[in-house]
Amino acid sequence: xxxxxxxSGSEQVGAAVAERDDAVVVFDNVHLAFDExxxxxxxxxxxxxxxxxxxxxxxxxxxxxILKLLLGLLKPDAGEIWINGERTDTMPESGxxxxxxxxxxxxxxxxxxDSLSVAENVGYRLYEETKMPLSDVRxxxxxxxxxxxxxxxxxxxxxxxxxxxxxxxxxxxAMAFKPKILLYDEATTGLDPITATTVDEExxxxxxxxxxxxxxxxxQLRDAFFVATHEAVRDGDGRVRVVPADEQKCDEAEFxxxxxxxxxxxxxxxxLRTSQDRxxxxxxx
Amino acid sequence: MSLLKLLVDWxxxxxxxxxEYARLxxxxxxxxxxxxxxxxxxxxxxxxxxxxxxTVVLLTGFFTGAxxxxxxxxxxxxxxxxxxxxxxxxxxxxxxxxPVLTGLMLAGRVGSGIAAELxxxxxxxxxxxxxxxxxxxxxxxxxxRVIAGVVMAPLLTVIADTVGIIxxxxxxxxxxxxxxxxxxxxxxxxxxxxxxxxGLIKPLFIGFAIVSIGCYVGLRTKGGTQGVGRATTSAxxxxxxxxxxxxxxxxxxLISILY
Numbered sequence: 001x002x003x004x005x006x007x008s009g010s011e012q013v014g015a016a017v018a019e020r021d022d023a024v025v026v027f028d029n030v031h032l033a034f035d036e037x038x039x040x041x042x043x044x045x046x047x048x049x050x051x052x053x054x055x056x057x058x059x060x061x062x063x064x065x066i067l068k069l070l071l072g073l074l075k076p077d078a079g080e081i082w083i084n085g086e087r088t089d090t091m092p093e094s095g096x097x098x099x100x101x102x103x104x105x106x107x108x109x110x111x112x113x114d115s116l117s118v119a120e121n122v123g124y125r126l127y128e129e130t131k132m133p134l135s136d137v138r139x140x141x142x143x144x145x146x147x148x149x150x151x152x153x154x155x156x157x158x159x160x161x162x163x164x165x166x167x168x169x170x171x172x173x174a175m176a177f178k179p180k181i182l183l184y185d186e187a188t189t190g191l192d193p194i195t196a197t198t199v200d201e202e203x204x205x206x207x208x209x210x211x212x213x214x215x216x217x218x219x220q221l222r223d224a225f226f227v228a229t230h231e232a233v234r235d236g237d238g239r240v241r242v243v244p245a246d247e248q249k250c251d252e253a254e255f256x257x258x259x260x261x262x263x264x265x266x267x268x269x270x271x272l273r274t275s276q277d278r279x280x281x282x283x284x285x
Numbered sequence: 286m287s288l289l290k291l292l293v294d295w296x297x298x299x300x301x302x303x304x305e306y307a308r309l310x311x312x313x314x315x316x317x318x319x320x321x322x323x324x325x326x327x328x329x330x331x332x333x334x335x336x337x338x339x340t341v342v343l344l345t346g347f348f349t350g351a352x353x354x355x356x357x358x359x360x361x362x363x364x365x366x367x368x369x370x371x372x373x374x375x376x377x378x379x380x381x382x383x384p385v386l387t388g389l390m391l392a393g394r395v396g397s398g399i400a401a402e403l404x405x406x407x408x409x410x411x412x413x414x415x416x417x418x419x420x421x422x423x424x425x426x427x428x429x430r431v432i433a434g435v436v437m438a439p440l441l442t443v444i445a446d447t448v449g450i451i452x453x454x455x456x457x458x459x460x461x462x463x464x465x466x467x468x469x470x471x472x473x474x475x476x477x478x479x480x481x482x483x484g485l486i487k488p489l490f491i492g493f494a495i496v497s498i499g500c501y502v503g504l505r506t507k508g509g510t511q512g513v514g515r516a517t518t519s520a521x522x523x524x525x526x527x528x529x530x531x532x533x534x535x536x537x538x539l540i541s542i543l544y
Contacts, residue, residue: 068413071413071416071417072416073413073416073417093421097419097421100416100417100418100419101419103417104417105414105417107410107413107414107417108410109409109410111409111410111411111413111414112411112414113411113414114405114409114411124418125418125419125420128323128418128420128425129418129419129420173418
């Protein structure tokens with residue numbers, strides 16, 4: 001895929017694209033402003049099933065706002081948002097609750113519930129919003145905590161965990177109910193490089209092993225490139241390894257650069273690295 | 286001109302606050318009337334607001350009744366009416382001091398606690414996480430607290446009234462040397478049949494005002510830990526004023542209805 005620089009960042013997609021089988025998320029010409037401050041100005045993009053969209057941008061460029069719009073925590077002033085073929089920007093809160101069953105979100109700093117244990121946090125949705133038997137919920141909690149390597153912390157409180165462990169528990173919470181789309185809001189910000197790589201590997205594993213479509217919001221370039229250029233493979237003994245991805249797999253991860261509320265770049269990791277745009281060069285340096 | 290603009294802006298902000306508060310209450314009432322219900326959260330809040338406030342209410346009620354007996358004993362002596370001390374203690378505690386002082390204690394303990402807890406959840410994205418996980422924060426957080434506040438405020442008031450009258454009895458017997466039987470018959474004589482209703486109905490509104498203000502202020506918190514501090518202070522101040530104001534208006538209405 002060739003990278004392109006778009007001044008308005010808008011591409012008319014609309015309902016036809018939303019109905020395409022492989023598009024799980026469609027953002028169509030979305031505008032949002034808080035009072036006089038324009039946050040998003042005609043942002044459009046699509047996310048295909050099993051793919052990754054990495055949203056880059058400086059602080060305050062509107063990256064996290066996109067995730068909040070996707071979850072329905074905010075409503076756009078104009079434009080359309082489609083998730084799994086359903087238009088969500090005009091949906092009432094009761095309808096959004098059903099859409100959110102397919103969306104997992106990893107918040108900046110984790111946003112774990114302080115008063116609940118790790119097990120209760122991870123199984124929260126299953127405990128509270130489904131009729132799944134408690135023993136099955138516990139089994140699923142143990143399974144996902146095992147997947148992210150934190151099984152021994154199951155009965156701890158969030159306050160007893162390190163920053164990296166909290167992020168990984170947040171990932172476990174987001175994946176416990178098997179969503180089809182995972183949204184990561186600065187999941188590695190503030191972590192040391194080793195812990196950040198552990199979190200990045202979880203993102204890659206979920207995408208490739210569980211076939212989860214991902215939107216990764218970050219301004220950590222190192223983590224963005226790691227997710228875009230690695231893939232998870234299962235060995236003969238069933239163990240999952242994260243290895244450098246081939247070219248085709250790399251193309252499935254697309255970058256978006258947000259600048260002052262508009263998309264100033266769209267393309268894959270190679271396009272981003274070779275772009276001659278001055279702002280991008282400054283951002284990458 | 287700028288003063289006028291300031292006034293207009295202040296009025297707009299005040300109207301907006303009232304509108305948002307009213308919207309939250311409408312959503313809360315709707316959530317109370319329709320499922321799903323988070324039963325274990327309701328039980329948890331009944332315990333936190335009711336059992337958790339018991340000590341402070343017991344102490345406040347007891348000492349208020351005791352000091353009331355001391356003070357009124359002195360005044361009644363001027364008219365040779367010391368045996369009537371029970372009347373004053375029971376009427377004052379049941380009609381006014383019980384509901385208001387229990388309300389003020391709850392505003393300090395429960396209102397601040399709710400605002401701080403929900404405020405912390407707001408600034409750490411836990412409320413957004415709840416919504417993202419498919420939970421309506423009003424049903425999960427606000428409804429249990431409102432139910433617990435409305436149920437427990439009258440119960441705590443009855444307890445405060447009872448220990449207040451007992452406190453007054455101890456002072457009457459030990460200090461004022463009023464016979465125990467005289468005190469208790471005076472306690473009953475001092476009350477109109479409608480007074481207990483007045484003492485029970487007012488705390489319903491007071492309890493609702495305290496928890497709904499705590500929830501509203503908590504859910505509007507912005508600005509990190511500093512914001513949580515501001516929200517907590519604001520909840521206590523607004524809820525305390527609301528206790529007095531609600532007491533006045535409820536008394537006015539109940540007098541016209543009951544008496």
